[in-house]
Amino acid sequence: MTEAAASSSQSATKTTYGVPKPKPAYYPHPGSPLYADKELYTKIADASKTLLETHTCEPRSAIAVKIPMGSVFRITTPKGPQVCDLNIWNLHNPRERFWAARTRQLHSAHVSTFDRLWSNLPYLRPLVTITADTLSARHDEWGGRVHDTLGTRCDPYVDKLISGEDNDLHCHSNLTRAVMPYGLTEFDVHDVLNVFQVTGLNEHDQYFMEACPATTEDYFELFAEQDLLVAISACPGGDLSQWGWGESEGDDSKMIDCCRPLAIEVYNLDDKDEVLKNWTAPKVVDYKGNHGLKGPAK
């Protein structure tokens, strides 16, 4: 047994039971409410747009930005490779927020153009639809792909558990500070989409991370299906080429050198009425069963 095998509960040995190759649990079919109308979202991606605002997120910090429904925003890496931890809320009701696990099931563990980022229960509707992704072709020999819903934000609790240090610039803490002016707290920070981050599962089913491939030209573009509060954190792991536990001590000192800023660019569609004439804002799922609970006896 190898050392790696010994450190995982999962065997690397493949067993053949002769079962047919399974199909995806949520297979796309025309007209499904789960899948974006490619014609419509291609039209949005190709439409003339005006840049309204650019918000810079400094290294090892986070920003929170209001994004109006019906607009388009891009997350960029203006100075080169940098991993981004993304949280999204309904601006008017922060209990409705991004649900990474269901998005992973409905689309895939790594997301790209035409995938949608879904909200949690009891809402279950798209918060955004991805309209462009310059890194979408990324798929390496180890199974690494970009923009993952597998992992979550780095946080000071797991760092303390592992390293014994108190470090304050993890994505969880950065996001917490960024959303406080909007009346939100640590408890509103949720599992992220790791934008520009290459990850996968190895032969022992263990999560791995690779160096970020993003350049100054890359961007990840999303259409706002609702009025949103969007927060991004420039991970203290930087481009993940030198990651480790701890922030600046000992062997981790190189990690600071690979930390760069991120930015959010907000665009207005120039001819919104024409481009969005076949779009309607997604509604919450109209489940009326009340989980089988009965009302008062009559």
Ligand SMILES: [Zn+2]
């Ligand atoms: Zn992080």
